[in-house]
Each structure stands twice: as structure tokens, then as C-alpha cells.
Amino acid sequence: MSTQKVLWLPKIGAQFTLGRNAIPEPSPGEARVTLKASALNHMDIKEYPIPPNLSYEEAASILIAFAPFAVATYAQRPQGIALTPPFEEGGLGKYAGRPIVIFGGAASVGQQAIQLATLSGFSPVITTASLHHEDLLLSLGATHVIDRKLPNGALIKRVRELVVAPLGYIFDAVSIKDTQHAGYALLAPGGTLAVVGPPQVGREDDGSGKQVTMVLGSFHLPPNRALGATFAIALTRWLQEGKIKSNRVEVVPGGLNGVMPGLRQLARGVSATKLVVCPPETIYV
Ligand SMILES: NC(=O)c1ccc[n+]([C@@H]2O[C@H](COP(=O)([O-])OP(=O)(O)OC[C@H]3O[C@@H](n4cnc5c(N)ncnc54)[C@H](OP(=O)(O)O)[C@@H]3O)[C@@H](O)[C@H]2O)c1
Structure with a gap:
């Protein structure tokens, strides 16, 4: 199997790391291109949506x-x-x-x-x-x-x-x-x-x-x-x-498995807090 050089971003905010992966075969109607050069952009280093003091x-x-x-x-x-x-x-x-x-x-x-x-x-x-x-x-x-x-x-x-x-x-x-x-x-x-x-x-x-x-x-x-x-x-x-403060948040455990219990909790009523689920915490069983 032929491989190509790749630059992985393991997670948001991490450093790029060099690696290799398989070169995919083009399907009918698709073409394989070779990237000879790529311009670097400010977008690649700037951090948007979220200010650093916010989770x-x-x-x-x-x-x-x-x-x-x-x-x-x-x-x-x-x-x-x-x-x-x-x-x-x-x-x-x-x-x-x-x-x-x-x-x-x-x-x-x-x-x-x-x-x-x-x-x-x-x-x-x-x-x-x-x-x-x-x-x-x-x-x-x-x-x-x-x-x-x-x-x-x-x-x-x-x-x-x-x-x-x-x-x-x-x-x-x-x-x-x-x-x-x-x-x-x-x-x-x-x-x-x-x-x-x-x-x-x-x-x-x-x-x-x-x-x-x-x-x-x-x-x-x-x-x-x-x-x-x-x-x-x-x-x-x-x-x-700090002119606007975010709401107090409560993370419902279980990632996506927490959506239904979270909605039930919302229907029962929450007090001065926002329920949040974090999909990466999902455990597949
Ligand atoms: N139209 C839109 O675009 C839009 C967008 C977003 C949300 N909404 C609606 O806006 C409403 C609020 O949403 P949310 O997420 O902010 O709700 P929420 O945080 O879940 O609301 C719960 C809070 O409301 C308080 N509360 C309940 N009854 C009250 C009353 N009679 N007088 C004063 N405070 C009372 C509770 O007080 P305690 O702490 O004393 O229990 C609790 O702190 C919901 O009906 C939602 O569907 C509409």
C-alpha cells in the first residue's frame, strides 16, 4: 500500500505532528491530485470563537x-x-x-x-x-x-x-x-x-x-x-x-447519553444554571 506524508492535528489547541497515512484510491468520477505547495494563512494560527477565559x-x-x-x-x-x-x-x-x-x-x-x-x-x-x-x-x-x-x-x-x-x-x-x-x-x-x-x-x-x-x-x-x-x-x-458573564453551567454526565436525562431534568426545572452535554464524553456500549 502506498502512503503519503500528513500533518495531523491530534486535538484543538495541540501541536501539529507529522505522520503517514494510506493514499486513498479515487472512485469513479473523482481525481487524485498531488499537492506541491500550500500557502500558510493567519487563519491557521489564530484562535477564534472563544475567548481564553471561557470554557x-x-x-x-x-x-x-x-x-x-x-x-x-x-x-x-x-x-x-x-x-x-x-x-x-x-x-x-x-x-x-x-x-x-x-x-x-x-x-x-x-x-x-x-x-x-x-x-x-x-x-x-x-x-x-x-x-x-x-x-x-x-x-x-x-x-x-x-x-x-x-x-x-x-x-x-x-x-x-x-x-x-x-x-x-x-x-x-x-x-x-x-x-x-x-x-x-x-x-x-x-x-x-x-x-x-x-x-x-x-x-x-x-x-x-x-x-x-x-x-x-x-x-x-x-x-x-x-x-x-x-x-x-x-x-x-x-x-x-468580563463585561458579560456566562451563565453558570452544569455538565450532564455521559456525553450524548446524557441528553435524555438532561432534558428530563430541564422539564423538572433548573435554577439559575444551564445544562450542557459534552459529546466527546460519550461512551459507546
Ligand atoms: N423565543 C426565543 O427565542 C427563546 C430562546 C431561548 C429560550 N426561550 C424560552 O425562554 C424561557 C427561559 O429559558 P431559559 O433557558 O432561560 O430558562 P431556565 O434558565 O431553565 O429558567 C429557569 C429559571 O426561571 C425561573 N423562573 C421560573 N418561573 C419564574 C417566575 N414565575 N418568575 C420569575 N422567575 C421564574 C426559575 O427560578 P427559580 O430559580 O426560583 O426556580 C429558574 O431560575 C423558556 O421558556 C424558553 O423556552 C425562548
Whole structure:
């Protein structure tokens, strides 16, 4: 069997090693070519997607949690409300003095929403969560954490005590009936309530001009791609600088065998953490 020289990359981040392997025989319709020379490229040495201070597990948790608020807030209408993103000229801190309520601050989506809202300057940043998550959420930028188990009437009263300016934008990272009702009641006329699941309020025009929009938090949708490309650059920098923190992650053991138990755990409910599976850990039996 004739062999050829090859350069192996045993794993990501490792050194190239020289070796040999069999020269494959071309199938009908294929041709065998001899490589005489190859130009070296910067792409061969640069390290992308992930900043060095982030594990693969943390990196895996980011985008799905980050995109909903990013799209709802900064994408062009009707996908979002077209605010200036914090990486654009004049966008950082631009919305100082505008209050925001984020339902479900401890949810993965909520944690990223709090951090982006803080970069945008919203103040106060009011969120609802179990109070044992208060320290975590204050560290992410929330200014007030309200007990998520309060009845809606008490919760609405507490928010109203905290805001002075009209609540023109509310983001609901939970989007069950109760949170949507509270969000809609708190919203100022003409404001927007962004929900991450099917809207259950505001389906009939009540003359208030309140908008309820369901966010599709994906940068892969054609209208969101340009925003996603610029966010990817800013997000990498913010993660590196510690301006955005990844979610807490919990690795479900067993690699791909962990997917089903992980989904069952997700259905039972997780608290301020993102479940992650690592396919290379899969053991074949
Ligand atoms: N539309 C989209 O593009 C999109 C994209 C991603 C996710 N989603 C949706 O967004 C939602 C959140 O996803 P996720 O991954 O962030 O969820 P998650 O992290 O699994 O959410 C769990 C967290 O939600 C908190 N929570 C539950 N009920 C609450 C309530 N009534 N008020 C306040 N907090 C409450 C829990 O609090 P405790 O800690 O107190 O238990 C827990 O910390 C899901 O419904 C998901 O399907 C939508």
C-alpha cells in the first residue's frame, strides 16, 4: 500500500505532528491530485470563537441565552424595537433614566438580559427571581430583585414604588400567563412587552397602544444576521473583558447519553444554571 506524508492535528489547541497515512484510491468520477505547495494563512494560527477565559461548556451556554434579549431590543422592527446596541457609537449607556423590568432574572435568558440592559444604561433594572439569587443578579447589574413568588398585585405595587419614569419596555424571560399579565399591567401606553413564548395578553386592541411581541431569538434569521455578526464581535470582547458573564453551567454526565436525562431534568426545572452535554464524553456500549 502506498502512503503519503500528513500533518495531523491530534486535538484543538495541540501541536501539529507529522505522520503517514494510506493514499486513498479515487472512485469513479473523482481525481487524485498531488499537492506541491500550500500557502500558510493567519487563519491557521489564530484562535477564534472563544475567548481564553471561557470554557467550552460556558461558551456553549451563551448564545441561546443572549440572543432573545439582543434581538428583542436591538433588531429592526418587527423583530425587535430597534434600540441602539451598546457596541454602536453612542449606544453604551444611552438609555440611562429609562426603567426596565425583566421577569425571570435567574433564568439563563434573564441573566443575559440583565447584563445587556445594564450595558444599555437602563435604570433602574428591576427583576423578579427567588430571593436566594439576589446577590448573583445584583452582581450582573440588576438594581432591584423582587421575590418572584409574590402575588401579582403585590408584585405590581412593588414595581410601581420603584419606578418614576413610564415603563416603556418590559422583557419577560418566563412568559407564563401570570408574568405576562403582570408585565402588561405595568407597561406604559405605547410601550412594548417582549415575551419569549406565545403571547397570552394584548391580543385584542384595548386602545392603550401597548405592543406584545414574541421574540424569535435567533441570529440565523435573515433579518437578524447583520446584527448577529456585529454582536459576535462585541460579545467576544465583552466576555474577555468580563463585561458579560456566562451563565453558570452544569455538565450532564455521559456525553450524548446524557441528553435524555438532561432534558428530563430541564422539564423538572433548573435554577439559575444551564445544562450542557459534552459529546466527546460519550461512551459507546
Ligand atoms: N423565543 C426565543 O427565542 C427563546 C430562546 C431561548 C429560550 N426561550 C424560552 O425562554 C424561557 C427561559 O429559558 P431559559 O433557558 O432561560 O430558562 P431556565 O434558565 O431553565 O429558567 C429557569 C429559571 O426561571 C425561573 N423562573 C421560573 N418561573 C419564574 C417566575 N414565575 N418568575 C420569575 N422567575 C421564574 C426559575 O427560578 P427559580 O430559580 O426560583 O426556580 C429558574 O431560575 C423558556 O421558556 C424558553 O423556552 C425562548
